[in-house]
Amino acid sequence: MTLTPTPSSATPHTILVATSSAYDHAGLEQTLARHGYHVRAVSRGNEALDVARSGDVALAVVDVALAGSASLELCQMVRQLCGLQVPLYLLSTAPHPEEHARALHIGATDYLPLSIEADDLAEKILVRLHAILPAPATRALPTMATLEVNYHTMLAGSPDTILLMQRGTNLLLDVNRRARQHFGLTEAELVQTDLPSLCPPLQPDGRTSKAVFAEQVAAMMGGATQMVALTMQHSTGRLIDCELRMVPLNSGAHRLMHVRVVDVTARNRSAALRDGKNKLLEMIARSAPQAEILERLMLLIESQSPDVICTVMLLGPDGRTVATATGPRMPRAYLDALVGLPIGPSAGSCGTAMYRRATVIVADIDHDPLWTPYREVAARFDLRACWSIPIMQDSTTVIGSFAMYYRTARAPADDELALIGTASHLAGIAITRTRREEELLRHREHLEELVAARTLELLQSKEQAEQVNEELTAALENLSLTQEELVRRDKLAALGALVAGVAHELNTPIGNSLVMASTMSERTAELRRELEGGLRRSVLETYLDQAASADQVVLRNLNRAAALVASFRHIAVDGANSQRSRFLLGEQVGHLLHTMEADLRRQGVTLEQAIDQSLELDSYATPLLQALRQLIDNAVVHGFGSGKLGKAGTLRVAAYDSSGGGDSGGEIAIDVIDDGIGIPGGNLPRIYDPFFTTRMGAGGSGLGLYVTHNIVTGVLGGHIDVASKVGVGTRFTLRLPKTAPL
Structure with missing residues (x-):
């Protein structure tokens, strides 16, 4: 066009x-x-x-x-x-x-x-409307008006079931080979009947097939539908769900109908199976009774094949004998005969399937050795084939079997094997769900008993606890009084020890000064007496020499006392008089070591330092340097021995970031390490005690490490560790926060 x-x-x-x-x-x-x-x-x-x-x-x-x-x-x-x-x-x-x-x-x-x-x-x-031109006729080709087609030839070659029917009488005029196979009738038989006669007398809804067919054909001719749904019948009596697609044909005076018949039995059964499975799962989800679920399951499987008879057998608690057997279409006498039978390697289809935990197919009961003990019972109820599959709770636990019986000897097709597998799976879900709910109910009842018993125990325990609590409260009050008394005694004892230490330390210089003052007082009195009788030059020179010597002794001892008093002032050191600032640790410590290096070298001590120059602290520099000086002096005096008898050695000062990061909330570590004589293990617990020293009278006051400990743990907010081995050396480690506490 x-x-x-x-x-x-x-x-x-x-x-x-x-x-x-x-x-x-x-x-x-x-x-x-x-x-x-x-x-x-x-x-x-x-x-x-x-x-x-x-x-x-x-x-x-x-x-x-x-x-x-x-x-x-x-x-x-x-x-x-x-x-x-x-x-x-x-x-x-x-x-x-x-x-x-x-x-x-x-x-x-x-x-x-x-x-x-x-x-x-x-x-x-x-x-x-002249919007397009009509298609021109093509030469040498037939037009639709002159084209004749051999309808019978087309019908015979179609793979579908095709019927040619006369409208009005519904008589069949022609059929193809597929139609003969579809209905199980010869062509002569088919063309001598009408189409409604190929249906059962009644349709599933109870109406006659002729009435239903006439109604649907009228609707189709009126344009309401192009498909007729009809249940038809095979010559054996088997019902076939069909869809009829019909096209009117006019040939002169003949009113014909082209009918294409589609077998939808398998499709309908598949849909029914799908819907049935969904309903069963709904029943399982709402905890319907197990017997009701299993009966619905067996009826669903039986609806998929009109010849099948289904049963479900459940194992007893012993796992060896049949406890129950059910089947809606199986005679009750046969089911009762199954109860109590043992499972085993030759126990029919069901007993063997449960024993083997595998599907057992018996296509002919009369000739299969598995049915030898039960062949007479099966023959009595006209059972000729039995296919059984175990129902599993899990991969190893069998709880029963699902069986499909037939009254004729036959083996299953693939779709029937899939069907029995589906049935076993659904039965397993239903039975397992029921058993778990029953077990849960038993546990709940037992739990309620346990809760009641435990509640009684707790009430008794509560009463006992309240009584013990009263006793503990009284004991706590006594303990508090005792603790306060012990603290008071400890404070007094500590104060007494401190006063005794101070008195001991000051007693020597003050006593020496008093002795020299008393001696010079007596010498002065003698000089006055001799002055009245005439003073000789030699006596005056002797007096002056003695006075000068006494003056040196007194001055030295008073200086010693003043130094002790100054050291006592550091015992309770705090940050009130120290200036807080942000400083680079390397600069401050480097300056301290530089001022001490010459003196250490004279005493034979080699100074090494390894300080991270990027370390920055927000802290108190003066107390920190004082603590380091005390540690260095302690190493020189006690580790190497100051003076002429001192030994040579190496003193190493190292500082590094011990928190693994550069944030202000981290921590730094300072090591003071010597390779001196070390500290005996028995002295380590006492090294921070005030006035504890192993060189009393030889330059040690016993306050150096005590003051250092107070500075590190107090003002600087850190802690100090010590590790020492006799003959190897000592390591003091200061661990300080980068930001000192306020």
Whole structure:
């Protein structure tokens, strides 16, 4: 077809479509829109007249069902409103020659079936409106009017079930090979019957098959549906769920129907199985009774095959014998005969499946050795095949079996094996859920008993605890009084020790000064007496020599006392008189070591230092340097021995960041290490005690490490560690915060 220009804006471009039933308006509109036309679809007569009055209707399509009586009033009114030049198509659900004649009489352009495809109707409209040209006939090729097709040949070669039926009588005129297989009848048998006779007398809803078929064919012919759902029947009596796709065929005076039959039994059963599984899972989720769930499960599996009989057997608590057996279609006498039977390697299908923990297929009970002990019982109830699968609680624990029995000898197909596997899985879920709920209920009841007993124990314990608490409160009060007394005594003892130490240290210089003062007082009195009798020069010189010597002794001892008093002032050192500042540790310590290096070298001590120059502290520099000086002096005096008897050695001072980072909240460490004589292990616990010294009278006051400890743990907010080994040396480590406490 050749496209022509679309209509101008002045040309009417509305296609009125008035139908009372569903029609593919979207498909029609999509095709016409490409040529500049739009569809106005209405379903009532007054609406059609409103559109006709607009004056923009290029073509009208009207369903005769809306036209009114036999005179088709609506069509005539649309014709009058639109004008004779506007084409008018009439659609009919059941085309009839008389109706066709009436349509032409009122001026209809064409009379069409309502079932016409949307693209065919669009083509007719576009050709009529000269929007497209009709397809030209091709030479040497047959046209649809002259083309003849051998319908029987097409029917015979179709892979689907195809029937050719006469409308009205429903008689079958022709069938293909697939139809003969579908119904299990010969062609002669099929063509001597009508289609409803291929169905059971009644459909599943209880209505007769003839009535249902007639109703659905009428609906299809009216355009309401294109598919007929029908239950049909095989020659063996087996029911077949089918969908019939029917197409009317007209051949002269013959009214025919092309019928395509699709077997949807498997699809319906699959849907029923899926829905049944969902309902079973819902029952399990809401804790329905186990017996009800298992019965519903067996009925679901039996609905998938009309010949199957299902049973469920459960093992007893001993795990060796059958406790219960159920089956909605299995005779009760047979089920009772199974209860109490042991499982084993040759215990029928179910007992063997539970024993092996594997599926057991017995296709012929009469000849299978597994059924030898029970063959007579099976024959009594006409059971010929049994397929059984164990029901598992977990990968190792078997709790029962699910069995499918048949009254004919047969082996399972793949879909039937999958079906029995599904049944076993669902049964396992249901039984396991029930058992766990029962176990949970037992645990809950036992727990309630335990809670009651434990509550009684706790009440008794509470009473005992309250009594013990009263006793402890009284004991605590006594202990507090005793502790206060001990603290008071400890303070007095410490004060006494301190006073005794101070007195001991000051007693020697003060005593020496008093002795020399007393001696010089006596010498002065003697000098006065000799002065009255005449003073000799030699006596005066002797006195002066003695006075000078005494003066040196007194001055030396008073200086010693003053030095001791100055050291006592550092015992309770604090930061009140120290200036806090931010400083680089390397600069401060380096300056201290520089001032002490010459003196240490004279005493044979080699000074080494390894200080991280980037370390910065917000602390008290003066107390820190005082503590380091005390540690260095202590090493020289006690580690190497000052004076002529001192030994040579090495003193190392190191400082580093011990927190692993440079943040102000970290910690630094300062090591003072010597390779001197070391500290005996028995003295280590006392080195920080005041006035403890191993060189009393040889330059040691016993306050150096005591003052250092107070500075480090008090003002600087850190702590001090010591490690020493006799003959190897000593290491003092100061661990200080980068920011001293306020």
